[in-house]
Every structure is written in structure tokens, then in C-alpha cells.
Amino acid sequence: MTPDEERAAYVALALTPGIGAKRLAALLHHCHTATGALSAPFALWCTVPGITRAAATALKESSAPQGTRALAVVHEMGGQCVLPTDPGWPEALKHIPDPPTLLFALGDLSLLERPAVAVVGSRDHSFYGAEVCREVVSRIAGAGVAVVSGMARGLDAVAHSVALDAGGATIGVLGNGLGVIYPSANRKLYERVADQGLLLTEFPPGDRPGIGAFPRRNRLISGLARVTVVIEAASGSGTLITVGTALAQGRDVMAIPGNITSPTSVGTNRLIRDGAE
Numbered sequence: 596m597t598p599d600e601e602r603a604a605y606v607a608l609a610l611t612p613g614i615g616a617k618r619l620a621a622l623l624h625h626c627h628t629a630t631g632a633l634s635a636p637f638a639l640w641c642t643v644p645g646i647t648r649a650a651a652t653a654l655k656e657s658s659a660p661q662g663t664r665a666l667a668v669v670h671e672m673g674g675q676c677v678l679p680t681d682p683g684w685p686e687a688l689k690h691i692p693d694p695p696t697l698l699f700a701l702g703d704l705s706l707l708e709r710p711a712v713a714v715v716g717s718r719d720h721s722f723y724g725a726e727v728c729r730e731v732v733s734r735i736a737g738a739g740v741a742v743v744s745g746m747a748r749g750l751d752a753v754a755h756s757v758a759l760d761a762g763g764a765t766i767g768v769l770g771n772g773l774g775v776i777y778p779s780a781n782r783k784l785y786e787r788v789a790d791q792g793l794l795l796t797e798f799p800p801g802d803r804p805g806i807g808a809f810p811r812r813n814r815l816i817s818g819l820a821r822v823t824v825v826i827e828a829a830s831g832s833g834t835l836i837t838v839g840t841a842l843a844q845g846r847d848v849m850a851i852p853g854n855i856t857s858p859t860s861v862g863t864n865r866l867i868r869d870g871a872e
Contacts, residue, residue: 605629606662606676609696610799613650616694621645633659665699668800674701674773683707691818691844695797701773702793706764711741713816713841715834716750716826717859724827724859727851728753731824736763743768743819745812745837746785746794748778750826755788765792766819770812772802795819810836817841825850825871828862835862847872 608619608629625643626632633654640651669676677683677698685707688694712735716724732754735742742758744751746767758765767788769777773796776782788794797815798808813836817823823841825848828834841848850871853860 601630603659603662604633607657611657612653616696618645619696665799669699688818699773699796701789706741706793709741711743711820713743713820713823714754715837718749720750720827721859728826729757732757733761736761743816759791767794768812768816769796770808771804772798772800774800777804813837814840822847825863827859829858830861832862
């Protein structure tokens with residue numbers, strides 16, 4: 596077994612549907628190596644704590660060549676796959692609930708070593724929201740702090756763009772695989788962040804966004820940051836999911852007060868009412 600074979604086996608396991616951090620850790624503990632875990636018989640998988648028959652069935656469909664292909668594709672893109680045992684793995688993600696089992700990265704991995712602030716907000720923002728976002732992000736970027744956001748349209752896109760315009764660092768966390776531009780209107784931003792910042796995802800290259808992808812992305816946005824700043828958020832906004840993950844991770848949450856008649860300020864004003872700084 597070579598290091599490359601072991602790495603490919605680990606990637607195949609990590610990308611198996613239903614095999615999260617806890618189940619993967621149990622498999623590695625029980626079988627000692629990723630190669631051993633991937634090649635184990637069905638009956639043995641079923642004896643591993645936490646591995647259900649459904650999870651064992653999913654493992655039957657996985658193979659080391661799948662991991663090899665994912666590694667080859669990300670390498671062809673100019674990116675890399677980072678595992679928890681690699682030196683570049685972000686310290687901030689080691690102790691969050693449901694940590695990622697791997698990350699695919701395109702851009703400057705050294706940005707993960709910087710202190711970071713997550714800036715999130717409404718896709719359908721107001722003029723006020725955009726102005727405040729520019730002010731907040733330019734100051735964060737000017738202080739040498741990385742700006743983390745979700746590469747969505749609206750205030751996410753404003754945050755990434757302003758950080759780069761200010762000569763600062765930005766990390767875009769994707770709800771899909773590298774090579775997929777979503778939304779398509781953000782193509783130029785995607786290329787710019789890949790070139791001047793860092794794109795990060797736990798989804799394999801070419802993976803389209805699916806059900807549950809964006810809440811999973813949101814936990815990484817807040818997990819990478821010391822504090823999450825909410826610029827604007829309507830009642831029931833997906834932005835508030837990021838607030839929930841930040842609080843579950845023990846991170847601070849800050850919110851921008853807004854016009855009491857603006858629908859996009861309902862969520863932020865409620866956060867302030869409930870104790871956000």
C-alpha cells in the first residue's frame with residue numbers, strides 16, 4: 596500500500612454518501628487504514644459502531660479508483676485536496692460539530708492561516724445593505740483579516756468583491772464542487788476569487804448543488820471565522836441558518852441594525868433584540 600493508494604482510499608470513503616466524520620473515524624479505528632476499511636467485507640462493516648446496513652450498502656458502491664479520479668480532476672483544475680492530517684488543514688474546523696472529512700481547494704491555501712470574519716446577508720439586499728457591506732468589509736480587509744462568505748448572489752458577492760478591491764483576502768465557500776459556477780452570474784467573481792483568494796468546498800469536483808448542500812456550506816462559513824457578521828436578513832432567510840451554525844459552534848454573531856420598515860432588516864433587528872452585538 597503506497598501513500599497515494601491510502602489517500603485515494605480515504606477520499607473514496609469520505610465521499611461515500613452517509614459516511615460523515617463520526618462514521619469515517621469509526622471505520623478507520625476499526626480497520627486501522629482507509630485501504631483496509633474500503634476493502635473490508637460487508638459483514639465486517641455492519642459490526643462497526645454507527646455503520647448501519649444502509650451505510651454499509653453505500654460503502655459497497657465505493658472504490659479506490661473513485662478517489663483517484665476525484666484527486667486527478669482537482670489536480671487538473673490546478674487545485675488540491677486537503678485532508679485533516681495535512682499541514683494545510685484549517686485549525687478552526689477541527690472541533691466544530693460535524694466537521695468536514697476533506698476539503699477541495701482552488702487558490703491560496705495560506706489564507707486559511709489568517710484570522711477570519713464571516714460576512715453574510717440577503718441575496719435581495721437593499722441599497723443600504725450594499726453600502727454597509729462595503730464599509731464593513733473594506734475595514735475588515737484593511738485590517739488583514741480574511742473575509743469568508745458563500746459565493747451567492749447579493750451581499751455574498753459584494754463582500755468577496757470589496758475584499759479583493761481593497762487588496763485583502765477572501766475565502767469563498769461553495770455549496771457545490773469546484774468547476775461548477777453557481778449562480779452562473781458569478782462566473783467572473785468565481786474566477787477572480789480562485790485567482791486572488793481561495794475557493795473551498797467539501798463537495799467533489801463537478802458536483803452540482805443539491806438538497807441540503809447550502810446548510811452544509813453554511814456551517815463551514817461560520818466554522819472558519821471567529822465571528823459572523825450579518826448585514827441584512829429577511830425573516831426566514833437562509834442567512835439565519837449560518838447564524839444557527841455559528842451559535843452551535845460557539846462563535847460570536849454580530850448584526851447590522853436596519854430600517855424597521857425594511858423586510859431585509861427583520862432578521863438582523865431580531866438578532867440584535869435577542870442579544871447579538
